[in-house]
Amino acid sequence: MSATISPLAPKKYPEMPDIEGVRIATAEAGIKYKNRTDLLAMVFDAGTTVAGVFTRSKCPSAPVDFCRQNLAQGKARVLVVNSGNANAFTGNKGRASTAMTGEAAAKAAGCTPDEVFLASTGVIGEPLDAGKFSHLLAGLVKAGRPDLWTEAAKAIMTTDTYPKLATATVKLGDADVTINGIAKGAGMIAPDMATMLSFIATDAPIAAPVLQDLLSRGTAKTFNAVTVDSDTSTSDTLLMFATGTASRRGAPDITDAGDARLGAFRRGLGKVLKSLALQV
Numbered sequence: 001m002s003a004t005i006s007p008l009a010p011k012k013y014p015e016m017p018d019i020e021g022v023r024i025a026t027a028e029a030g031i032k033y034k035n036r037t038d039l040l041a042m043v044f045d046a047g048t049t050v051a052g053v054f055t056r057s058k059c060p061s062a063p064v065d066f067c068r069q070n071l072a073q074g075k076a077r078v079l080v081v082n083s084g085n086a087n088a089f090t091g092n093k094g095r096a097s098t099a100m101t102g103e104a105a106a107k108a109a110g111c112t113p114d115e116v117f118l119a120s121t122g123v124i125g126e127p128l129d130a131g132k133f134s135h136l137l138a139g140l141v142k143a144g145r146p147d148l149w150t151e152a153a154k155a156i157m158t159t160d161t162y163p164k165l166a167t168a169t170v171k172l173g174d175a176d177v178t179i180n181g182i183a184k185g186a187g188m189i190a191p192d193m194a195t196m197l198s199f200i201a202t203d204a205p206i207a208a209p210v211l212q213d214l215l216s217r218g219t220a221k222t223f224n225a226v227t228v229d230s231d232t233s234t235s236d237t238l239l240m241f242a243t244g245t246a247s248r249r250g251a252p253d254i255t256d257a258g259d260a261r262l263g264a265f266r267r268g269l270g271k272v273l274k275s276l277a278l279q280v
Helices: 062-071 091-109 134-143 149-155 208-220 245-249 260-279
Strands: 022-027 039-044 049-054 078-085 116-123 164-172 175-184 197-202 237-242
Touching: 022 134, 022 149, 039 091, 039 134, 039 149, 039 197, 049 062, 049 208, 062 091, 062 116, 062 237, 078 091, 078 197, 091 116, 091 134, 116 197, 116 237, 149 164, 149 175, 164 260, 175 245, 175 260, 197 260, 208 237, 208 260
Parallel strands: 078 116, 197 237
Antiparallel strands: 022 039, 039 078, 049 237, 164 175, 175 197
């Protein structure tokens, strides 16, 4: 981690509430950095829906291709993120690495590989040795806890000087639902994101197509309006997960993007996305 912390770093980090149905674990895999966490696993309860927005680069990284393919199912059980190596411009080796990680994560979480989502950030053009960390995933999945949001944000940093977090609690029907988000990115942030990774989770019961609509619209005015050095990256990934666990507290199931009850949620999501984009 850089010795100097950006003057833009917040004086204190937000208290990140637990989100029911999300468990987090991090590890030091030594992919590139020594003595710091560089591997994140986020595990989701069965029934979690997912949406995503990715780089517009014509040469996306292997993990971006992997996520795009799995997004069609609209279901997620585990997210695995490594920092230190972007697994981009790595050809067949890159694809083999994502396949190996996907299999290991699916086995660890007791799900199928199409419910696994992957992201990598760091050096471009070097093969990512999944053998360095795939054996750690079973332990991470078991060790997951709901209260490690700040640790999650630290594990995905590369040249960032501070972890980036945001949260909002809003009404959906008569129930409170929470939206938590983390992000990383300090360079290569041309419009339409860049080496930008961001992961958002909510306990709201929202169907995947609706979640996708909310995320795509919310991104237009936030992350896609940001530039740092006008380089577009190969790895941009913004994923949003909805566990649906708030339905147990009376939150209504949302299956239509035009549902009037989404107003407060849409504003809360916008606030989280804007906060993370400004921090980036």
